[in-house]
Amino acid sequence: MFRLTGKIAWVSLARRRTRSVLVVLMIAVSLWGLLFMEGIYDGMVEQMINNAIRSDSGHISLFGGGYRLDPDLSRQVADVAAVDDFLAKDSRVLSYVKRLKQDGLVATAHYSRGAAIFGVDLEVEERHGRLAGYLYQGEFSFGRRARGAIIGFKLADKLQVRIGSKIILSAQDRHSDVSAAPLKVTGILKTNNMALDENAVFIADKKARKLLAMDEGVSQVAVILHDEAQIPGLQQELRRRFPHLEILRWNELYPALMQSRVMMEGFNLVTSLLIFCVAALGVFGVMLVSVLERLREFGIMLAIGTRFSQIRNIIFAESFFLGFIGFGLGALIGWGTLYYFKIYGLDLSMFSDAFDEFGMDAVTYAIIRPSYFVTALVAVTMATFLSVLVPLWVLKKAKPIEAINKN
Numbered sequence: 297m298f299r300l301t302g303k304i305a306w307v308s309l310a311r312r313r314t315r316s317v318l319v320v321l322m323i324a325v326s327l328w329g330l331l332f333m334e335g336i337y338d339g340m341v342e343q344m345i346n347n348a349i350r351s352d353s354g355h356i357s358l359f360g361g362g363y364r365l366d367p368d369l370s371r372q373v374a375d376v377a378a379v380d381d382f383l384a385k386d387s388r389v390l391s392y393v394k395r396l397k398q399d400g401l402v403a404t405a406h407y408s409r410g411a412a413i414f415g416v417d418l419e420v421e422e423r424h425g426r427l428a429g430y431l432y433q434g435e436f437s438f439g440r441r442a443r444g445a446i447i448g449f450k451l452a453d454k455l456q457v458r459i460g461s462k463i464i465l466s467a468q469d470r471h472s473d474v475s476a477a478p479l480k481v482t483g484i485l486k487t488n489n490m491a492l493d494e495n496a497v498f499i500a501d502k503k504a505r506k507l508l509a510m511d512e513g514v515s516q517v518a519v520i521l522h523d524e525a526q527i528p529g530l531q532q533e534l535r536r537r538f539p540h541l542e543i544l545r546w547n548e549l550y551p552a553l554m555q556s557r558v559m560m561e562g563f564n565l566v567t568s569l570l571i572f573c574v575a576a577l578g579v580f581g582v583m584l585v586s587v588l589e590r591l592r593e594f595g596i597m598l599a600i601g602t603r604f605s606q607i608r609n610i611i612f613a614e615s616f617f618l619g620f621i622g623f624g625l626g627a628l629i630g631w632g633t634l635y636y637f638k639i640y641g642l643d644l645s646m647f648s649d650a651f652d653e654f655g656m657d658a659v660t661y662a663i664i665r666p667s668y669f670v671t672a673l674v675a676v677t678m679a680t681f682l683s684v685l686v687p688l689w690v691l692k693k694a695k696p697i698e699a700i701n702k703n
C-alpha cells in the first residue's frame with residue numbers, strides 16, 4: 297500500500313513537473329543561502345574567539361590575587377614552580393605560557409602614548425599560540441641582543457613607526473621608580489585582538505625583568521587545553537589547589553565574545569524559522585492549487601471505493617517528496633559551499649579596514665556543524681506536514697464526489 301501511494305504521489309508531481317521543480321528549487325536555494333550565512337557568521341565569531349585565546353587569555357588564565365582590579369607588580373603569581381609542576385603533569389593541558397606585564401609609556405621622537413608591556417619568551421609563545429602566524433611585518437625575533445620589540449599594528453600606525461624605528465619604553469618598576477629602555481622595532485603583529493593590536497609591546501622576558509626589577513613571579517599564566525569541554529573541571533581543580541589566585545575562563549575575560557557566540561545561536565534559530573516559512577509557503581501553495589485542480593479526480597477515486605485516508609496519504613507523500621528533495625539538494629549544495637570556504641576561506645580584503653575596527657579577520661573560514669542540517673531537516677519536515685493540513689481541510693469541505701456531476 298505504501299509503495300502504491302508513493303508511486304501515485306510521484307506520478308502526480310511528474311504531471312506538474314515545472315511547478316514541482318520550481319518549489320524544489322525555491323526550498324533548495326533558500327536552504328543553501330541560509331546554511332552559507334550560518335557557516336560564515338559562525339566562522340567569523342569562532343575566529344575572533346580563537347584569536348583571543350591564542351594571543352592572550354588561553355582557555356584559562358591564572359592571575360595573582362587582586363591583580364585584575366589592581367594590576368600592580370606586587371600582585372603577581374609568586375609560586376610559579378608549583379603552578380608549573382601541576383600544569384606540566386596534567387594530561388588535559390595542551391600548552392601553557394607565562395607572561396610578565398606592566399602598563400607603561402612608549403615614546404618616539406614625535407609621539408608618545410600608553411602601552412601594555414609584555415615580557416615573553418617567543419619560543420614558548422610560538423609553541424603555545426602560534427604567535428608568529430600573526431606577524432604582519434618584520435621578523436618574529438627580538439634580535440641577537442634581545443634589544444628589539446614587537447608591537448601591535450594599530451599602535452605602530454599611531455606611533456608612525458616601522459621596522460627598524462627606535463622607541464623608548466618607560467614603566468614603574470617594583471621599587472616604584474621609573475625605568476626606561478631604548479629598543480628597536482623588529483616586528484609588527486596583527487592579531488585582530490583589539491586590546492593587543494592597539495596597546496601591546498612585546499619584549500624579551502629577561503629585558504622586561506631588568507626594566508621592572510623583577511627577579512621572580514609572573515603576571516599571567518595562560519593555559520590551552522586539548523578539549524574545551526574540560527575547561528570547567530580544570531578551573532575548579534586549579535581553584536582548589538591555588539585558592540589565593542584568580543583563575544578565569546576565556547569567556548569571563550572576554551564576555552563580549554561569549555555574547556557574540558550566544559547571539560549566533562539565536563541567529564541560527566531565526567534562520568531555521570525562515571527555512572520553515574519558505575518551505576511551508578512553497579509546499580502549501582502547490583498543494584492547495586493541486587487539490588483544487590484535482591477535485592474531480594479525487595471524486596472519482598472516492599466513488600470507486602478509495603478511502604479518504606488513502607487520498608490523504610497521497611497528498612502527504614507529495615508534500616514530503618517536494619520538501620525532502622528540496623532539502624537534500626539544498627543541503628548538498630550548502631555542504632559543498634561551506635566545505636570550500638572552510639578550506640580556502642572567504643576573502644573580504646576589500647573591507648579589511650572595516651573588519652580591523654571590529655577585530656575581525658579579512659579572510660573568514662566557514663564552519664560546518666551537523667546541527668545546521670538537523671535543525672533544517674526538522675524545520676522542513678514540520679513545514680511539509682503543516683502545509684498540507686489546510687488543503688486537506690479544503691478537499692474535505694469541497695465534497696469531491698459532487699464535483700463529478702458538475703463536469
